[in-house]
Amino acid sequence: MNFLHSFIPYPVAFGFFGITIRWYSICVVLGIILAVWLVSHLARKRKIESDDVLDLTFWVVIGGIIGARLYEVLFINWWYYQSNPLNIIKIWNGGIAIHGGIIAGVLVLGFWSRAKKFSFWLWADLLVIGLAVGQVIGRWGNYFNQENFGRPTNLPWGIPIEQVNRSFEFLQSSFFHPTFLYESILSMLSLLILLWLWKRRVSVGVVASVYLINYGLIRFGMEFIRIDGTPIILGLRLPSLISILMIICGLVFVGVRMKKST
Numbered sequence: 248m249n250f251l252h253s254f255i256p257y258p259v260a261f262g263f264f265g266i267t268i269r270w271y272s273i274c275v276v277l278g279i280i281l282a283v284w285l286v287s288h289l290a291r292k293r294k295i296e297s298d299d300v301l302d303l304t305f306w307v308v309i310g311g312i313i314g315a316r317l318y319e320v321l322f323i324n325w326w327y328y329q330s331n332p333l334n335i336i337k338i339w340n341g342g343i344a345i346h347g348g349i350i351a352g353v354l355v356l357g358f359w360s361r362a363k364k365f366s367f368w369l370w371a372d373l374l375v376i377g378l379a380v381g382q383v384i385g386r387w388g389n390y391f392n393q394e395n396f397g398r399p400t401n402l403p404w405g406i407p408i409e410q411v412n413r414s415f416e417f418l419q420s421s422f423f424h425p426t427f428l429y430e431s432i433l434s435m436l437s438l439l440i441l442l443w444l445w446k447r448r449v450s451v452g453v454v455a456s457v458y459l460i461n462y463g464l465i466r467f468g469m470e471f472i473r474i475d476g477t478p479i480i481l482g483l484r485l486p487s488l489i490s491i492l493m494i495i496c497g498l499v500f501v502g503v504r505m506k507k508s509t
Contacts, residue, residue: 255407256391269339270391278384279308282377289445290373303359303370304377307352314351315343322347322485323477342394345382345466346489352378368452368504375458376445379438382430382462389427397424397472404428417474424472430465437461452504459497463490 260270287300319342320328320335328335356374360367389395393412399405405422413420440461444454467490470483478485 255409256393258391258393271388272339274388274391275381275385278381279304281384282380285380286373286377289376295373299363299365300373303356303374306359307355307374310351310355311348312338312343314354315345315348318344318347318350344486346486349378349462349493366451368455371455372445372451372453375455376438376441379434379441379458379462382434383438384431386427386431386434390425395426395473395475397426397429397469398474400424414474414476426469426473429472430469433465434462437465450504450507452507453501456497456500456504459493459500461497463493463497466490467494 256270258269258271260268260273262268283300283304286304287297290297290300316335316338323344324342352374353371356370357367359365360370390406393408396406396408399417399420400422402422402424404425406425407421408423410418417423437458441454441458444457467487470487470490473484480488
């Protein structure tokens with residue numbers, strides 16, 4: 248029996264002066280800090296100002312969180328939030344969709360790079376490296392919130408989930424796939440690939456394009472395991488369709504960006 252198998256996490260890390268600090272928030276903030284540190288380090292190697300990195304980070308984090316929450320509210324759990332509108336602002340309880348964050352991040356980067364007269368694709372390459380770091384760390388927030396877990400499993404690394412966090416059909420199950428862990432590990436592998444490409448100074452935009460392919464494949468695979476509620480379109484879960492679009496866009500962008508460098 249391993250640690251994850253025997254330990255039921257509690258979402259609250261600690262509290263002081265009436266303020267509750269949740270593990271979910273700690274994971275997200277830690278992911279952002281590590282992402283900014285790594286991106287700033289890589290940027291200095293290319294003689295890119297750290298102030299520009301911090302400026303973009305500020306706007307992308309704000310836009311990304313808003314986009315991720317809106318996507319969750321409007322497309323994933325609208326039936327819940329229309330009955331509980333005050334809970335929309337409670338992002339510390341979880342409930343942000345990475346696909347919405349990515350879409351919002353692209354829009355923010357587009358406006359920001361245009362205003363600054365910077366290369367969209369160069370900054371996209373840097374941004375996705377930071378995003379991959381954030382996903383490696385941030386996914387552990389799902390573990391502490393006992394959310395976005397997978398199907399029941401008898402594998403030794405299955406995790407226990409309290410009944411209050413399970414849907415009716417899984418009340419009799421004991422252990423579930425730790426999809427947060429799978430995605431964290433696969434995101435680390437993706438990060439290593441992105442860093443390798445960055446250091447090889449591949450054509451501008453290729454790193455960002457490969458991220459779309461990598462995460463599209465990761466999330467598409469995870470959707471066969473995850474059991475959280477989501478709209479079904481054309482027989483597929485909505486995140487699966489978005490992931491397919493990411494893969495297609497990534498493949499097209501790789502070809503276009505490499506062709507532009509020749």
